[in-house]
Amino acid sequence: MKLAKPLLLSFFLSIVFFAQAQMPVLKVQQTENEAQKQAVKLKKLNIDVQITGNIATTVMTMTFYNNSNRILEGELTFPMPEGVSISRYALDINGKMREAVPVEKAKATEVFESIERRRVDPGLLEKVEGNNFRTRIYPLPANGSRTIIVGYEEELGFNNGNALRYHLPLDYNQAVENFNLKTTVFESVLKPELNEQPDGSFNLKANGNTYVGEINKNNFRPKHGLTINLPKRSDLPEVQMQKASTGYYFLVNVFPKTQSRPRQWSNQIGLIWDTSLSGLQRDTKKELELLEKIIKQKQNLTIQLGLLNNGFKQAGTFNILNGNWAMLKNKLENLIYDGGTNFSAVNTQAFQADEYLLFSDGLSTFGPNVIAINKPVHTISTALKADYSTLKYISQKTGGEFINLNAVAVNDGFKQLNEQNLKFLGIKNGSDVRQTYPSVHVNINGNFSLAGILNGINTTFILQFGYGNAVVSEHEVRLNGTEHTFNSINVSRVWAQKKIAEMDIQYEANKDDISVLSKQFGIVTRNTSLIVLENLDDYLRYEIVPPLELRQEYERILKQRSTAILERKTDLLNAAVAMTKELKTWWNTEFKQDLEKKNEGYPDPGLVAIQGDVSANEQAAARRDEVMRTQEMRMTPPVGAARKAAEQTNELNEVVVVGYGSQAKQAVTGAALTRLKAEEVLAPLQGRVAGLSVQRNRVTGSNAQETKALPINRQPDIITREFKSDKAYMKNLTGKPDSAYQSYLKMRSDYISTPMFYFDVANWFYQQKDSVRALTILSNIADLDLENADLYKTLAYKLKQTGNYNDEVFVTQKVLQWRPMDAQSYRDYALALADVGQYQKALDNLYKVITQSYNSQIARRDQGIEEIVIAEINNLIARHGNKLSIKDIDKRLIQPLPVDVRVVLNWNKNDTDIDLWLTDPMGEKGYYGNSRTKIGGRISNDFTAGYGPEQFMLKKAPKGKYKIEVNYYGDRQINISGPTTVTAEIYTQYATGKQQRKVIVMPLIANGGKGNFVGEFNF
Known part of the structure; x- marks a missing residue:
């Protein structure tokens, strides 16, 4: 698809796919026209949900319609839940959906921008700061539509009961012209329970141990989201396997029983409260509710308050008696949120405590994301846009806990902080399995899942759980490739996602391995994006392996070519050496500097004559044509090269087209069509300038x-x-x-x-x-x-x-x-x-x-x-x-x-x-x-x-x-x-x-x- 690109009006949509999130919100930036702000609408939405065990795969197909007469460039940004990454992205190319392929993030950005300037339509999906994702789409044609597909695997967590919970928000601000939702729950021993449904007509019907529900509506605005509770038996481990080139990938889900073991809070607590501008997007009501539970539990304690934004300052010491924290609460409720965020600004020398609470989104936008504290730091997040890896790293490094109040209720978060948590400690008799994740001690909240690689076809091993380093319970797991192999989910990708999530906590040390893994399994990470290109030539030009539909032709052409395909310039060294010689020559040249012969200005030559007998109307028409050509040529870099070539040719008269559109300029040749007035180029400085x-x-x-x-x-x-x-x-x-x-x-x-x-x-x-x-x-x-x-x-x-x-x-x-x-x-x-x-x-x-x-x-x-x-x-x-x-x-x-x-x-x-x-x-x-x-x-x-x-x-x-x-x-x-x-x-x-x-x-x-x-x- 090749369309002209006379003007870009960027719009920003926030698409969020999990509970506490907002649904699509359309913003058209840099325009006061209300009609343009509402120019793009979600015309079609098809959602397919497949749940197997504790893994839900969600695929959303979205068609956006641009009802304006302008070509638009789109940007969809969306945060994702903790530990979840996008693993599928597709874009319509010439009326057909084309799957994206993984590429190094920097290269993907470079290729996207290069192709975009050629007025074709690449698609790019990338991970930005925190666990947030962004896709850029160009063009959204005038009075036309574009379709994208986004898919992801999500590991489900326990709710308050003995059930896994899946939630899909559907709180759209306007009706969707064509709406379809289909949900399939595979191999469920117990019947799933609908806790929330879009309009009352949605229902899950049984077909053996598989349950299916579907809804199709026109001009539909859902009243509610979709929430499914999946009850689980604590005595029945769930196992899923996927055949690999050697052995099997496996995923085990177990439900260990927990015991309550209270922990003692310190008497001296440091409270670090993020007051940066992004704090306005946090759910401070939840945060204060959690803090109140901690104070009521301890009753008597001293809290030092530190406020963190682009700097750090102490905001007082509060002595809490009998749980009365009114002064501190009033202080927190009236804070001003302003500035960027710099975690490294935290100064603990004058801010001493036995343990710390950090309320933040984890996004250190104005300084390094490290805090120099050697006492336990408990990190708490309520923000939809958050850097979970940073918050996890801070808590794990210091021996604290990470609480994600978007994923758990306040009571459950408090329980996690207030008690010794049952932890996964390791594997016994696991010689036939390798690369198991998580590989470190992690808290257990009702259920635990482990992914790994089985060397053979079957084995038995034991999962160990306990408090501290003491084992208190064991769960036997039996793997058999002939019994547990299902095709409803991609187990290998779940394994890769678990491994990446663990390595991402120390990203700098693991970034090379993350890149290799994410490209192999098609997962978007900090350093890997998903890209869609328009034609085979682009995949060849930039040495990007295309999707399967183009793979055979791609490999055939590669074999035929004897020279490198990638268009690259090795470096600028030779040009720099030549430039150094030129600069040396210039520097050694003596120039006349006779101020007595000061140039008093250039004479106005009048309108440059056009060769031949041409009427004034023809001159004006020629000028208009040239201006329009100039405007179009400004869209591509060769403009500068053309002008420089003109400057080096004696036969060419350089002129500048000014005052049109975005003030486009262009060197033109021979019979000049306009002139540059002397006062526009050589306006002398007259008098002094105010201010x-x-x-x-x-x-x-x-x-x-x-x-x-x-x-x-x-x-x-x-x-x-x-x-x-x-x-x-x-x-x-x-x-x-x-x-x-x-x-x-x-x-x-x-x-x-x-x-x-x-x-x-x-x-x-x-x-x-x-x-x-x-x-x-x-x-x-x-x-x-x-x-x-x-x-x-x-x-x-x-x-x-x-x-x-x-x-x-x-x-x-x-x-x-x-x-x-x-x-x-x-x-x-x-x-x-x-x-x-x-x-x-x-x-x-x-x-x-x-x-x-x-x-x-x-x-x-x-x-x-x-x-x-x-x-x-x-x-x-x-x-x-x-x-x-x-x-x-x-x-x-x-x-x-x-x-x-x-x-x-x-x-x-x-x-x-x-x-x-x-x-x-x-x-x-x-x-x-x-x-x-x-x-x-x-x-x-x-x-x-x-x-x-x-x-x-x-x-x-x-x-x-x-x-x-x-x-x-x-x-x-x-x-x-x-x-x-x-x-x-x-x-x-x-x-x-x-x-x-x-x-x-x-x-x-x-x-x-x-x-x-x-x-x-x-x-």
Whole structure:
């Protein structure tokens, strides 16, 4: 399916498949049109549920209809229960469903974005932070539909009685045109019980030991969800087996009896309460109910309260007598939730206790997800979006308990905390079985299931259970491949999921094994995604093994090809060596700098004549056609290449099309169809600009490089624009910071998911010198969306500007983790490392930029980035060479390049075109069309897509005023990330001992080719 892509309106649907979750909620971002917000509806829904033993397989087929006249790009995000992962994903391609195949996550993202730019329709399902999943679909055709299939296996848990519980929420906010639900319970000795059903007509009918229920409705909005209780006999183990190439995969489900053994609570408890922005999504009512039960049980104790967001602070010591905790409860009920989350900020030196309670979603969005506590930490989660692995790891490492109040009732959670729990201790006489999971001690809550591999065809072994290390009960299990083999569930995938869940608790140590396992069994994990491609050529081009329907043809073509299929560029090293030579030549060139012959401006040539006798109407029509062609060509990276080719040909006249659509620009040839007015390109600086801050002799503020004050005629003055938002909400920020903060909290609900709201308000607090509140407000951006690189890049820029370098390192490292296919990810991380003084790591990561392997499309997009990186490598060597080992750096790249002026731009969005303009004291403007100025200024390669960067360098700066502007032509994204944000770094006396730097961060608007003023400086 190939459709034009004139405009993207991203919509976000939250699909959740378990009890306490919400059903589909449609949001259309970046539009005020209510009709567009309701443009996409769930037209068809088919749900197939199959339950065997304690495993339920749920497959949902969803058809979404776009009733607008615009092509949309879709994003479905959904959290999953603890230990559950997506194992099936399919997308309709040319009217037929195509199954996804597993691919490394970074490669899947890279391939998806590459193909998407070619206007075809890949599908991608990936795991993001925590146990949350996201699928991206393009296109949703205008007045058309798309269908996806999502499937997963779920291990069922016990309810309050002796029964397993399956729940499927069906609380839709609107009727579904075509609704079908079918449920099958296989091999159930006892009859399943319907605890909840969609509308009263659903019923399970027996066919031997199998029970089937089905409902078909039109224009149906279910009144209730589906809840099935599956009673179990404690004396009857359940065994399921699946034949493998050697032996069998098996799954055993047993129901050991538990005994009550109370545990003693400590007298000193530390209560760590997550007050980050995402805390607003937790069920604090449940959390307070659990805490009350603990206090009532202990009666007399001391609780120290610590509040955790982007920082950590003590909030008082509460002495509880006779269970009276009114003061603490009142404190907790009136907390303010604000900021990102940084687990590593917890300071236990001044927060001592014998054991701790941590209430959080486990998502550490603004710092490492580790807590340095060596006493038991009990972790409690009520959030729908949660990182269960982190919470489990913290509790297991410290000897505490993990309580998931989404999976168990508050009473059961309290029981788990208040009693010694029966645990699985291990296997006896298990020589014929291997790779059994869980392989560690785990709590038993009514039932226990074990998966593993049987070497032969049958065996008998014993499961041991106990308290501490003392065995109190044993269960004999008999495996026989001829008796227990069923085809209703994929036992091998359940085994793989159990193994992955255990390894994921220590992800970094096990990530390679997780990747191998998840690709073999088709399970989505942190580092493996599921992808659907449109045609066989794409699977061949990117060396992705296709689904079975295309496998035979794929393998046949592979055998016929003698050359490598994968389109990759090995690295940028050769280009970097050539660029180093070019920079050396440029640096050694002497340029005339006669200010007496200052360029007073370019004469207006008028409308460029079109060759031949052409009427004015024909000229106008030709211009309109060219503008439309330009708009279309802006959708693909080769625009920049075409323009650069034009610049190198004497016969071509370069012109820029401005003021149309997203301010698309394009070099055109020969008979030019328009002109660029002199005032639009070379508008001189007139007078002073309001809202400027002047800094003399040195750069002030926490982000400044420390330099000694030099005579005023030696150090340049850097004058930068003080960004002030003109949004309506800024009018409410008046008076002192305390009252302004209250105003911010009152407004926040109206802008809760708007990144620029937090950016603007944080900027205001920085200007008021309230850096603590400013950082908290700014860090909210990290909590807005899972694994959103655009948001994190914006955050990193502002952290650099404000001198929060340690936080900058964390944020840029996360972006690198998510987008290792981008050269800019390594560069941003390297520069953040340099900011904190880790110069060797900075150098190593900068060098990776030019030694990484890139696919051909990304290599073309980022052509010329080596020029910027060479300057930065040599800057590190020049300034910190005595602290560096350069033995691994190609010696051909080492070339001292000190310059008087260096300005470099970065921006946060892919597929974006931004230009750097610098006007020198002679009035000449350096920009992409005039990249070599008369006084020796040098503009790097023009990036018309990707993230940049672009750079201006001048070896010897004549005295006078230099003006910096940014021209923003637009991007091809409309999403939650908000407007494109740019950061400009202005250096004087770069790569010398007198280097100074000024950082400016500002959101941009397309400005009709007139440019956005950034700053100016005087030499």
